[in-house]
Amino acid sequence: MILEHPITIIGAGLGGLTLARVLHVYGIPATIYEADPSAQARPQGGQLDIHEHNGQRALEAAGLTDEFRAIIREGGEALRMLDQHGTVLYEEFDDGTGTRPEVLRGDLRRILLASLPAGTVQWGKKLTGVVALGAGRHELTFADGSRVPTELLVGADGAWSKVRPLLSDAQPMYVGATFIETYLCNVDERHPATAEAVGSSAMSALTPGKGIVVHREAGNVLHTYVELTRPAEWIASIDFTDVTAATRTIAAEFDGWAPALTALITDADTPPVPRMIYTLPKSHRWDRVPGVTLLGDAAHLMPPSGEGANLAMFDGFELGKAIAAHPDNLEAALTAYEEALFPRSESEAADAYVLLDLCLGDRAPFGLIDFFNGAPKEERESHRQP
Known part of the structure; x- marks a missing residue:
């Protein structure tokens, strides 16, 4: 041409x-x-x-x-799902097939x-x-x-x-959900309980309207998305330039959750960054x-x-x-x-x-667990957050 x-x-x-x-x-x-x-x-x-x-x-x-x-x-295809108290509800191990490798x-x-x-x-x-x-x-x-x-x-x-x-x-239209991004570094040494809760790759702890989704990355780094279904006005009311106050506000939404999970918010090594979810x-x-x-x-x-x-x-x-x-x-x-x-x-x-x-609706997390238990493997692997 x-x-x-x-x-x-x-x-x-x-x-x-x-x-x-x-x-x-x-x-x-x-x-x-x-x-x-x-x-x-x-x-x-x-x-x-x-x-x-x-x-x-x-x-x-x-x-x-x-x-x-x-x-x-290697090993990035593993997945576990916890409840808010840190109890394992569902787990998949990396079978080495390479159908959805992580990079x-x-x-x-x-x-x-x-x-x-x-x-x-x-x-x-x-x-x-x-x-x-x-x-x-x-x-x-x-x-x-x-x-x-x-x-x-x-x-x-x-x-x-x-x-x-x-x-x-x-x-683009706001769908009513915001994912707040944080990172936790050197987790195996500094936060062993959190590292153990997350496991070797991906972890999610979901309830109706809120959840925590984590990927383990190279160098003992946990990359977290704190997921909340909240109006745009609620997100706008948080001053994310005031890191301490913003962190406190987000953590309050997870009051009563296992400390190993809330540490992903309260002990984060980076300021919380809101990612409002928009769609066409x-x-x-x-x-x-x-x-x-x-x-x-x-x-x-x-x-x-x-x-x-x-x-x-x-x-x-x-x-x-x-x-x-x-x-x-x-x-x-x-x-x-x-x-x-x-x-x-x-x-x-x-x-x-x-x-x-399935992740944040009324049946969370059990709707998603039912999906993973019932869907063919290739379909499960095509739909994993985030």
């Missing part, structure tokens, strides 16, 4: 990077514009389950299976970045405006005043996408607009279900494959991609809402 202005991707997350890499494998140039000033500008999040049927397929298409296997955390998001992003030609990612490029030029072409304006024309624009820029308004009027409509889709499309959270923002990163990478793989299959007809490529994207996204979004209810 020879384009006067190569394919433009907004956002250097996992989805945008996967798309660029798959296109590179096919010999198709692309440029990613990313608002962050560098790859190290901010933390990239914690552990991810990478699933056989989507995330691993995308990495295989990207030619990165060996690099992916090298960053897998750090930062490590996965690193191998994707390393696989791209120098200059593919243009850092410090915050998109501020897009103007349609006709015939599917667009001109992009960045905060530094630069302008770039493109024949194909892909919005891989997440929940608050600046590209989405070209296609859809949909706005379950059936979000758009009419075909020449020269532009979306992938990942920009296209199908949904509650955490263990699928977000997998879907973003799979979208990138599918879009890259469609472009390669229609090298002289970008509109045919985008049509084929979106025709598969929409039903896939709608199905996954419906499942994500079910999982959120």
Whole structure:
């Protein structure tokens, strides 16, 4: 494919990077514009389950299976569920099958970045405006005043996408749940009771309306999401710049819980960071607009279900494959991609809402335990928070 202005991707997350890499494998140039000033500008999040049927397929298409296997955390597929007193209600051990191995998001992003030609990612490029030029072409304006024309624009820029308004009027909506992020370091030495309660990999302690979900990461680090179903106004009333007061307020919601669990809040080594959960409509889709499309959270923002990163990478793989299959007809490529994207996204979004209810709804945690006990193994492995 020879384009006067190569394919433009907004956002250097996992989805945008996967798309660029798959296109590179096919010999198709692309440029990613990313608002962050560098790859190290901010933390990239914690552990991810990478699933056989989507995330691993995308990495295989990207030619990165060996690099992916090298960053897998051994034993990361284990899971236990506790009640608020620390009693084990359910447990799965890592059977070594590798159907959903765990890796750090930062490590996965690193191998994707390393696989791209120098200059593919243009850092410090915050998109501020897009103007349609006709015939599917667009001109992009960045905060530094630069302008770039493109024949194909892909919005891989997440929940608050600046590209989405070209296609859809949909706005992210708060679902009534907030996950408050904390880290506890050197846990085996400093917090042995908490380390024992969490176990070797993932742990969740859930009750209606609240819960604690933890991943053990390399270096004796526990990465915690304190989950609360609360109105946006309640979250806004907490001054998270006052770490002591904010911690006290969050911990009070877990009064009476086992100290080994509440230590994940009260003894955290990082300030509590609220992650309010926003979603797009379950059936979000758009009419075909020449020269532009979306992938990942920009296209199908949904509650955490263990699928977000997998879907973003799979979208990138599918879009890259469609472009390669229609090298002289970008509109045919985008049509084929979106025709598969929409039903896939709608199905996954419906499942994500079910999982959120199982985790924090009236039957928590026993609805989720029933699900794990009754669902086929591959289905259980596809829906693990966060």
